[in-house]
Amino acid sequence: MSARPTTHDIARAAGVSLATVDRVINERPGVKTTTRNKVHAAIAQLNYVRDVSAANLAKQRTYRFVFALPAADNQFMEALSATVLDGQKTLGLDRIDVRTLTFPAENPHAIARELNALNIDQVDGVALMAPETPHVRDALQRFTDAGCPVVSVISDLPNTNRHHFVGIDNVAAGRTAAVLLGRFTAKQNGQVIVLTDSMHNNASLERRLGFDEIMLQQFPRLTVLPTLETHGDNNLLAQRIEKTFEQHADIVGVYSLGPGNRSLSNCLRTMNLSRHPVVIVHELTPHTIKALRDSSIDAVIAQDLRHIVRSALRVLRAGSDKLQFNIDQERIRIEIILKENLL
Amino acid sequence: MSARPTTHDIARAAGVSLATVDRVINERPGVKTTTRNKVHAAIAQLNYVRDVSAANLAKQRTYRFVFALPAADNQFMEALSATVLDGQKTLGLDRIDVRTLTFPAENPHAIARELNALNIDQVDGVALMAPETPHVRDALQRFTDAGCPVVSVISDLPNTNRHHFVGIDNVAAGRTAAVLLGRFTAKQNGQVIVLTDSMHNNASLERRLGFDEIMLQQFPRLTVLPTLETHGDNNLLAQRIEKTFEQHADIVGVYSLGPGNRSLSNCLRTMNLSRHPVVIVHELTPHTIKALRDSSIDAVIAQDLRHIVRSALRVLRAGSDKLQFNIDQERIRIEIILKENLL
DNA sequence: TTGTAGGCGTTATCAG
DNA sequence: CTGATAACGCCTACAA
Numbered sequence: 001m002s003a004r005p006t007t008h009d010i011a012r013a014a015g016v017s018l019a020t021v022d023r024v025i026n027e028r029p030g031v032k033t034t035t036r037n038k039v040h041a042a043i044a045q046l047n048y049v050r051d052v053s054a055a056n057l058a059k060q061r062t063y064r065f066v067f068a069l070p071a072a073d074n075q076f077m078e079a080l081s082a083t084v085l086d087g088q089k090t091l092g093l094d095r096i097d098v099r100t101l102t103f104p105a106e107n108p109h110a111i112a113r114e115l116n117a118l119n120i121d122q123v124d125g126v127a128l129m130a131p132e133t134p135h136v137r138d139a140l141q142r143f144t145d146a147g148c149p150v151v152s153v154i155s156d157l158p159n160t161n162r163h164h165f166v167g168i169d170n171v172a173a174g175r176t177a178a179v180l181l182g183r184f185t186a187k188q189n190g191q192v193i194v195l196t197d198s199m200h201n202n203a204s205l206e207r208r209l210g211f212d213e214i215m216l217q218q219f220p221r222l223t224v225l226p227t228l229e230t231h232g233d234n235n236l237l238a239q240r241i242e243k244t245f246e247q248h249a250d251i252v253g254v255y256s257l258g259p260g261n262r263s264l265s266n267c268l269r270t271m272n273l274s275r276h277p278v279v280i281v282h283e284l285t286p287h288t289i290k291a292l293r294d295s296s297i298d299a300v301i302a303q304d305l306r307h308i309v310r311s312a313l314r315v316l317r318a319g320s321d322k323l324q325f326n327i328d329q330e331r332i333r334i335e336i337i338l339k340e341n342l343l
Numbered sequence: 344m345s346a347r348p349t350t351h352d353i354a355r356a357a358g359v360s361l362a363t364v365d366r367v368i369n370e371r372p373g374v375k376t377t378t379r380n381k382v383h384a385a386i387a388q389l390n391y392v393r394d395v396s397a398a399n400l401a402k403q404r405t406y407r408f409v410f411a412l413p414a415a416d417n418q419f420m421e422a423l424s425a426t427v428l429d430g431q432k433t434l435g436l437d438r439i440d441v442r443t444l445t446f447p448a449e450n451p452h453a454i455a456r457e458l459n460a461l462n463i464d465q466v467d468g469v470a471l472m473a474p475e476t477p478h479v480r481d482a483l484q485r486f487t488d489a490g491c492p493v494v495s496v497i498s499d500l501p502n503t504n505r506h507h508f509v510g511i512d513n514v515a516a517g518r519t520a521a522v523l524l525g526r527f528t529a530k531q532n533g534q535v536i537v538l539t540d541s542m543h544n545n546a547s548l549e550r551r552l553g554f555d556e557i558m559l560q561q562f563p564r565l566t567v568l569p570t571l572e573t574h575g576d577n578n579l580l581a582q583r584i585e586k587t588f589e590q591h592a593d594i595v596g597v598y599s600l601g602p603g604n605r606s607l608s609n610c611l612r613t614m615n616l617s618r619h620p621v622v623i624v625h626e627l628t629p630h631t632i633k634a635l636r637d638s639s640i641d642a643v644i645a646q647d648l649r650h651i652v653r654s655a656l657r658v659l660r661a662g663s664d665k666l667q668f669n670i671d672q673e674r675i676r677i678e679i680i681l682k683e684n685l686l
Numbered sequence: 687t688t689g690t691a692g693g694c695g696t697t698a699t700c701a702g
Numbered sequence: 703c704t705g706a707t708a709a710c711g712c713c714t715a716c717a718a
Contacts, residue, residue, distance in 0.1 A: 006711055017689045030687060053396030054711035057694050175683040186529040334684035340519040341677035349695055360705040365697060373703055397695035400710045
């Protein structure tokens with residue numbers, strides 16, 4: 001109803017000047033304890049909360065964040081990069097400067113080097129998606145030691161002291177995939193193929209974990225085969241899949257933990273199977289959307305990239321201001337997408 | 344790296360005053376086309392982006408919106424009200440004043456009366472969830488005629504000229520429920536119960552439509568029974584469900600289109616069935632969350648209330664400023680929630 | 687130790 | 703149609 005109180009109101013109520021109020025609010029030295037108390041009393045009484053954007057405007061403060069991502073070598077990474085770029089415009093207007101750093105997906109040393117090259121007091125926060133290697137860990141340590149917030153995105157870096165992880169609970173995502181696969185295969189017995197580019201990736205690891213957990217518990221009629229690692233090699237992927245189909249007569253499901261869904265689709269199509277397995281993959285991309293539409297993929301487990309980018313930026317901003325953030329509000333949902341609820 | 348250009352820079356570059364730049368930027372009338380072009384050129388050239396926080400600071404404008412909802416008589420409505428209240432604080436600091444109007448759920452006349460009692464030039468926008476009755480239609484007409492934006496929420500009012508509908512595509516939601524129910528019932532034959540409080544409700548109607556569409560197409564092994572309308576009467580609900588179970592030997596699924604999920608759960612529990620039907624309901628509430636956890640509900644079709652409230656407010660704000668809004672960005676997702684991807 | 691005056695980038699209100 | 707000028711809420715000199 002009534003407008004928010006301002007520093008003016010506090011000043012008046014406390015019988016002091018604006019500058020003094022400011023000093024108290026920002027815990028600057030040079031204020032008598034008694035007047036400080038008066039101000040605090042007024043603040044409490046009027047229920048004052050300072051207008052951060054006005055403060056930032058006055059301070060000319062801009063947040064300088066770095067977003068480090070592997071170079072896009074698939075549609076998902078393309079979408080993620082695009083979302084970050086888009087965020088640069090959308091939220092870039094909130095006094096947030098986002099600088100993107102890309103590194104060759106297969107060379108985590110590169111990202112460590114790039115991070116090390118950054119001047120720490122020109123950076124207010126780092127968001128990154130990267131594999132957890134010792135080099136990366138060390139590079140991040142430098143930031144966290146300097147009080148510069150770091151968030152991991154999409155795939156966590158559990159053995160670093162990143163301030164937060166922004167992404168889905170990948171174990172739960174694996175469980176979700178398992179339930180869908182189990183129920184969608186109806187009462188059939190048979191084998192399930194699991195594949196990803198690399199199990200050196202935290203997200204893949206956790207997804208497999210959750211997947212196995214549910215499969216063992218609830219769907220003993222299905223046998224989950226060892227994970228096929230494709231290392232981004234489409235031919236290798238095709239070879240391994242075909243070989244697996246030769247070795248097992250009753251493959252009823254395929255769960256793709258990571259990238260490579262276009263190759264997977266191609267491979268399955270060219271094999272021209274008489275019975276189509278239930279296919280569950282991760283991430284909404286132009287390809288997976290199309291595949292949902294033509295029913296060559298049965299379900300997609302997704303995470304909203306816009307949410308992720310915004311959340312990462314919000315968390316970094318909070319960290320940079322040494323403020324708490326509402327952890328519930330930053331939780332990323334595991335989305336289940338079928339043909340019917342696309343869009 | 345160099346600082347962002349400001350309106351001053353634009354003004355200087357275009358050889359006009361601050362005020363003119365502002366007029367152009369905010370698409371206000373009263374600027375010669377030639378000067379407007381000059382300003383636009385300067386904006387493009389200097390790559391100007393306006394500082395939203397400064398803008399908001401300067402705009403002491405507060406939007407006065409009304410949110411009209413039926414009184415909470417179930418957990419979903421409670422959650423919705425709570426979300427609106429919460430929005431009052433969260434976005435309330437974005438210079439948005441939200442006033443809530445509640446009316447007895449069973450008495451749509453009341454809401455029409457309350458809307459009519461509002462002074463139109465003290466309101467900048469109306470969001471409402473209400474049944475579409477002639478009274479409501481007339482009441483809304485008064486607002487839209489006055490150029491005051493109106494958005495329908497959750498359940499659409501297609502025969503009014505509300506500016507926008509904020510909620511899920513309920514036909515698609517019905518289709519989604521159908522696919523899940525169909526696949527989750529595996530290969531079983533049998534009947535499916537559909538129930539809701541009232542089919543006078545647009546959302547229920549559309550959901551049933553989509554549900555039937557898929558059922559007929561894809562699951563001929565299942566017979567969908569006529570919708571049971573419970574009119575919010577728990578005893579009636581229990582009676583009808585029990586009777587239906589007596590009349591049909593192979594009920595394998597239940598789809599609840601609307602409220603009444605607690606009663607449904609109670610009823611099913613007390614019937615102590617030997618074979619549990621697949622149960623699919625709408626909306627995440629404390630009850631449905633609990634029921635997902637204990638597996639008495641198999642899937643929930645949900646919509647994110649926070650998104651809905653925020654979207655409604657954004658759309659109203661755009662309408663109130665006579666601006667376009669990005670319709671893609673305001674699309675509400677149909678969420679599928681299982682036990683595994685809760686939270 | 688405290689207060690005054692000016693500015694941050696934008697918008698609003700007047701005149702012209 | 704256009705341009706000064708004063709806000710908005712806060713911070714930072716500098717002066718007292």
